[in-house]
Amino acid sequence: MNTSSLYRALRFFAPDWSRVLGALGLVSLATGAGLFKPWPLALLVDCVLGTNPWPNALRQLAEVPKPVQVMALAALTLALHLGHGALQSALNFTLIDTGLRGLMRVRQAVFEWLMRLSLRRLYSSQAGDILYRVTWDTYAFQTLFQHGVFSFLTASAAVLAMGWVMARLNGSLTLVAMATVPVLLSVMTAFGKQMARRAELAQAQDSTLSSSVQQGLANLQLTQSYTREPQEKESFRAQSSHSWSLRRRQHALEVLYLATVSVVFALGTAAILLVGSRQVLAGKLSLGELLIFLAYLAQLYEPLNQLSHVGSTLSNARAGTRRIFELFDDPTDLPGGAIQLPISDTPMAANGISTAGPLVFDRIYFGYEPGHEVLKSVSLEIRVGQCMAIIGPSGAGKSTLLQLIPRFFDPSSGVVQWQGVNLRELDLRSWRAQVALVLQEPLLIRGTLFENIAYGRVGATSGEVEAAAQLANADGFIRRLPKGYESVVGDGAVRLSVGEKQRINLARAFLKNAPILLLDEPTSALDAASEAHVLESLRRTQERRITLMVTHRPETLRFVDKVLVLEDGRVVDCCAPEAVRWQTTFMKKESADGL
Numbered sequence: 001m002n003t004s005s006l007y008r009a010l011r012f013f014a015p016d017w018s019r020v021l022g023a024l025g026l027v028s029l030a031t032g033a034g035l036f037k038p039w040p041l042a043l044l045v046d047c048v049l050g051t052n053p054w055p056n057a058l059r060q061l062a063e064v065p066k067p068v069q070v071m072a073l074a075a076l077t078l079a080l081h082l083g084h085g086a087l088q089s090a091l092n093f094t095l096i097d098t099g100l101r102g103l104m105r106v107r108q109a110v111f112e113w114l115m116r117l118s119l120r121r122l123y124s125s126q127a128g129d130i131l132y133r134v135t136w137d138t139y140a141f142q143t144l145f146q147h148g149v150f151s152f153l154t155a156s157a158a159v160l161a162m163g164w165v166m167a168r169l170n171g172s173l174t175l176v177a178m179a180t181v182p183v184l185l186s187v188m189t190a191f192g193k194q195m196a197r198r199a200e201l202a203q204a205q206d207s208t209l210s211s212s213v214q215q216g217l218a219n220l221q222l223t224q225s226y227t228r229e230p231q232e233k234e235s236f237r238a239q240s241s242h243s244w245s246l247r248r249r250q251h252a253l254e255v256l257y258l259a260t261v262s263v264v265f266a267l268g269t270a271a272i273l274l275v276g277s278r279q280v281l282a283g284k285l286s287l288g289e290l291l292i293f294l295a296y297l298a299q300l301y302e303p304l305n306q307l308s309h310v311g312s313t314l315s316n317a318r319a320g321t322r323r324i325f326e327l328f329d330d331p332t333d334l335p336g337g338a339i340q341l342p343i344s345d346t347p348m349a350a351n352g353i354s355t356a357g358p359l360v361f362d363r364i365y366f367g368y369e370p371g372h373e374v375l376k377s378v379s380l381e382i383r384v385g386q387c388m389a390i391i392g393p394s395g396a397g398k399s400t401l402l403q404l405i406p407r408f409f410d411p412s413s414g415v416v417q418w419q420g421v422n423l424r425e426l427d428l429r430s431w432r433a434q435v436a437l438v439l440q441e442p443l444l445i446r447g448t449l450f451e452n453i454a455y456g457r458v459g460a461t462s463g464e465v466e467a468a469a470q471l472a473n474a475d476g477f478i479r480r481l482p483k484g485y486e487s488v489v490g491d492g493a494v495r496l497s498v499g500e501k502q503r504i505n506l507a508r509a510f511l512k513n514a515p516i517l518l519l520d521e522p523t524s525a526l527d528a529a530s531e532a533h534v535l536e537s538l539r540r541t542q543e544r545r546i547t548l549m550v551t552h553r554p555e556t557l558r559f560v561d562k563v564l565v566l567e568d569g570r571v572v573d574c575c576a577p578e579a580v581r582w583q584t585t586f587m588k589k590e591s592a593d594g595l
């Protein structure tokens with residue numbers, strides 16, 4: 001893991017700097033306590049049982065009887081073990097707590113990113129993949145902090161401290177013990193990159209798997225009605241077996257890595273035994289010192305083992321953090337301009353912009369993919385108080401045209417203007433506050449019907465919500481539900497018909513009461529009476545706003561001021577409703593298709 005991405009990942013822990021400092025303090029205290037643990041035994045052997053002099057700090061013990069000396073050393077052993085255990089527990093808890101706090105912050109940042117995601121990016125990604133990243137890949141940050149960085153610090157501190165004490169006891173034996181460290185580091189780097197690559201491949205495949213599950217659920221009705229279960233099962237079987245094989249490859253390398261590490265340890269231990277016993281035979285080490293050496297040797301295994309795991313832990317964590325940073329590095333928002341508009345429910349003047357100005361498309365070209373234009377030289381002008389219908393065959397680009405107004409996409413050339421200002425110069429959020437949009441496919445959030453309608457305006461009162469529902473002819477059916485406006489809709493709750501959903505979506509837009517109202521076939525699933533009611537409401541409320549309505553229904557044209565006919569991305573007619581050659585427009589298209 002390179003230092004800049006490590007630094008970037010650790011910045012999520014920066015607000016907890018006091019906890020991190022506390023943890024560092026605990027690391028030093030615990031290391032110190034660990035260092036003293038074998039000393040009582042060494043003193044027992046050398047000074048109580050043997051004849052060596054007591055060290056200066058404990059000289060008073062030389063004066064007391066031997067049983068008291070033994071008691072004191074036993075008490076010291078107990079205190080050191082308890083103290084070390086308590087410090088270690090406090091350290092573990094601090095690390096877990098701080099790690100989880102970082103994880104929480106990363107998830108919040110990813111969700112914030114998600115809320116700003118551009119439609120272009122959304123269309124080009126799989127929801128399951130993003131879900132996997134938010135749910136699973138974010139754990140990499142906790143792992144990195146807790147098992148990567150801190151394991152490394154604790155283990156290094158222990159190795160260095162023990163190395164120092166050992167060096168003071170016997171230099172040549174220490175050299176033998178410490179020789180394992182560079183060997184271990186080379187093994188770590190040799191395996192590290194490859195392990196990270198394999199982990200990343202496996203994670204990407206697991207992501208795809210999670211997308212498949214999501215797709216499977218979303219398309220369940222389709223699958224069952226066409227009895228395609230066997231094919232779906234087969235395709236999932238192939239994917240999950242690919243996932244198995246990638247995970248297997250990843251773990252096989254990890255097993256090989258750990259085996260190599262064990263061999264290094266085995267060689268190291270054998271070498272120390274060989275050299276150590278020769279030193280004892282030559283009388284260069286006291287018995288107590290040898291015991292300390294042996295105890296440290298055993299204690300050294302744990303931090304070195306930890307250090308050897310740090311490599312694979314970091315590799316795994318690197319794969320996860322990289323997949324999260326990939327998200328952050330992807331531009332989401334369209335850049336907005338500096339002009340702020342008032343975020344209010346009534347059209348009003350701001351920054352010198354007159355409220356009476358029109359919405360203008362000036363020779364707009366736009367395509368979802370480069371080189372494939374969906375809108376070609378589209379120009380239109382619509383004034384406040386007017387309602388314009390957009391008609392044309394399926395696939396002509398009607399919905400696309402509406403999407404350019406809230407700037408879900410920007411045109412590849414040409415300018416969209418409101419009140420004489422290019423939309424790109426307006427602050428994006430405050431511009432979107434001026435637009436109410438009813439999508440072709442009605443959307444409900446999980447929550448009550450009241451919340452669904454009130455989504456259109458923060459802090460809406462029940463009177464306002466009911467008035468909006470009445471305009472959309474939704475009040476009647478809502479009141480007939482057992483729980484009325486408090487009925488919960490969504491997965492596993494009340495299911496609405498398509499026409500009912502459309503009316504909830506309309507009510508939401510009526511409640512927003514924005515200066516620009518965009519409706520994409522808002523009445524396509526309504527019966528004639530409901531449709532007439534909605535169109536009448538639109539007409540009653542349209543005088544201070546600009547309304548654009550995509551429609552396929554000739555009846556709706558009676559309610560509009562102007563009709564724009566779009567065919568294959570081009571404006572072929574823009575006229576008063578009476579003048580539309582509705583039939584001919586479509587007949588021409590159909591005969592061209594050979595129907």
Ligand SMILES: Nc1ncnc2c1ncn2[C@@H]1O[C@H](COP(=O)(O)OP(=O)(O)OP(=O)(O)O)[C@@H](O)[C@H]1O
Nearest residue numbers: 123368369374393394395396397398399400401440
């Ligand atoms: N997200 C997208 N990515 C790529 N191409 C798209 C996307 N959405 C629409 N298109 C293409 O753009 C063209 C216009 O689509 P659009 O949805 O604007 O048509 P429409 O006039 O609203 O049709 P309908 O009446 O069926 O709703 C179509 O050819 C469609 O394939």
Ligand SMILES: [Mg+2]
Nearest residue numbers: 398399400440
């Ligand atoms: Mg459409």
